[in-house]
Amino acid sequence: MALSNVLETPLPGFNFDNAARNAALEGLYDGGQTPKPMKTGTTIAGVVFKDGVVLGADTRATSGEVVADKMCSKIHYIAPNIYCCGAGTAADTEKTTELLSSNLTIFSQTSGRNPRLVMAVNILQDMLYRYHGQIGASLILGGVDCTGNHLYTVGPYGSVNKMPYLAMGSGDLAALGILEDRYQQDMELDTAKELVRVAIHAGIMNDLASGNNIDICVITREGVDYIRPYQESEYKDSRYRPGTTPVLTKKVVPLKLEVVQESVQQMETI
Amino acid sequence: MNTRGLRSQLKDSVPVAGLCPQGAYGVQDSLRSGFTSVKNELLPSHPLELSEKNFMLNQDKMNFSSLRNIQGLHAPLKLQMEYRAARQIQRLPFLQSSNLALDTLRGNDESIGFEDILNDPTQSEMMGEPHMMVEYKLGLM
Numbered sequence: 332m333a334l335s336n337v338l339e340t341p342l343p344g345f346n347f348d349n350a351a352r353n354a355a356l357e358g359l360y361d362g363g364q365t366p367k368p369m370k371t372g373t374t375i376a377g378v379v380f381k382d383g384v385v386l387g388a389d390t391r392a393t394s395g396e397v398v399a400d401k402m403c404s405k406i407h408y409i410a411p412n413i414y415c416c417g418a419g420t421a422a423d424t425e426k427t428t429e430l431l432s433s434n435l436t437i438f439s440q441t442s443g444r445n446p447r448l449v450m451a452v453n454i455l456q457d458m459l460y461r462y463h464g465q466i467g468a469s470l471i472l473g474g475v476d477c478t479g480n481h482l483y484t485v486g487p488y489g490s491v492n493k494m495p496y497l498a499m500g501s502g503d504l505a506a507l508g509i510l511e512d513r514y515q516q517d518m519e520l521d522t523a524k525e526l527v528r529v530a531i532h533a534g535i536m537n538d539l540a541s542g543n544n545i546d547i548c549v550i551t552r553e554g555v556d557y558i559r560p561y562q563e564s565e566y567k568d569s570r571y572r573p574g575t576t577p578v579l580t581k582k583v584v585p586l587k588l589e590v591v592q593e594s595v596q597q598m599e600t601i
Numbered sequence: 602m603n604t605r606g607l608r609s610q611l612k613d614s615v616p617v618a619g620l621c622p623q624g625a626y627g628v629q630d631s632l633r634s635g636f637t638s639v640k641n642e643l644l645p646s647h648p649l650e651l652s653e654k655n656f657m658l659n660q661d662k663m664n665f666s667s668l669r670n671i672q673g674l675h676a677p678l679k680l681q682m683e684y685r686a687a688r689q690i691q692r693l694p695f696l697q698s699s700n701l702a703l704d705t706l707r708g709n710d711e712s713i714g715f716e717d718i719l720n721d722p723t724q725s726e727m728m729g730e731p732h733m734m735v736e737y738k739l740g741l742m
Contacts, residue, residue: 338737340697341725344716350647433713441711458714461656465649 368420369394370467372540374502375405375416376510376530377473377482379495380523383551384473384480387527388416389502389535390560391542398542406548406557410435410446413474414548414555418500419487420467427468431455448474448481452491460489469499475550502534502541509533524549528562535564680706694734697723 375388392400400421407415407428415431417424431454435446451472459466464487473482484492484499496514498506509530518526528545535541544560661684665677687702704710 338729338734339694340722340729341720341727342716343720343722344714345649345653346720347647347650347653350650430713430715430718437711437713461652462649463652 373500374534502538505537506530
């Protein structure tokens with residue numbers, strides 16, 4: 332805003348003042364060189380098994396054609412029994428899942444109940460539909476609550492789908508191929524983990540925007556096991572292992588510190 | 602309701618080309634808002650701008666009308682009376698009011714949304730001149 336004085340306090344929330352300026356700037360850039368937001372062009376997948384839910388994700392975040400983050404964390408914490416994988420614009424998935432987590436925490440503190448997955452899905456759906464797809468977040472929510480083990484997906488425009496196995500992101504077709512072929516009802520934990528690993532691996536191999544390591548998150552009634560990384564990529568770039576440079580001499584000088592002043596301050600506990 | 606204060610409430614509408622220029626007596630106020638330009642008002646604003654501006658109003662309308670259908674006219678009537686009373690608890694225009702009663706009525710005290718994080722009015726970078734803002738609110742400007 333160019334004014335130095337305002338006649339009314341600005342409303343909280345999103346500020347659309349720069350929309351016209353951005354539209355004009357995009358015209359100047361002609362050729363599509365506008366700065367690209369960091370996207371998690373991604374493969375995420377989830378599977379419901381006998382005792383709970385397994386979520387898996389790759390760890391690459393791209394910004395245009397450049398890998399922006401090789402060890403990006405795409406499985407976000409929502410509640411002690413609910414985790415969420417996010418694909419799409421990285422900032423949008425982060426902030427949306429953080430907002431969702433805060434809202435669920437407030438709810439569980441005021442009502443004294445553990446949040447259910449349907450509540451998380453409804454909050455997300457309302458929020459994403461309100462912004463008509465401008466928030467680019469495709470999410471897979473998985474969790475265990477008092478009604479059972481559930482797996483939902485929420486699209487950027489607010490669409491919701493409940494399935495026993497799901498994949499999202501740019502590598503979802505490859506992952507879904509594996510899931511469609513090998514999914515069975517009531518699998519054991521090891522079978523489910525292996526299935527998700529193979530599905531994400533297929534996404535990594537066949538999609539340019541997915542890659543690096545695989546993270547797995549197992550949610551059961553007993554608790555959560557977040558394995559990061561579950562499988563490291565074969566093409567790591569640390570050519571120089573620790574110990575490559577030989578140590579010739581080592582000198583240790585201890586720092587002598589003496590106590591100059593000591594003061595005790597009582598904390599008032601009511 | 603003081604009719605001279607109406608103009609400050611009219612400002613909430615998104616400008617439409619040709620109608621309601623933003624000045625006193627319906628004439629363009631060149632000193633404050635610059636020269637008239639149809640292009641300025643026809644340029645694409647953000648697709649969400651209108652829907653966000655009216656979001657709270659539309660939600661309330663929807664909730665009140667379904668409440669009226671379920672429980673009868675008395676329910677939204679009583680609630681709207683409480684809303685009006687809560688809305689009147691305000692500080693002077695240049696000071697930020699907490700709107701605690703209104704938030705509690707709406708249920709906003711138990712949820713966090715983008716309006717709590719982004720563009721917080723308590724941390725606004727610009728300060729309004731107190732005299733100008735009070736005059737604008739009262740319609741004396």
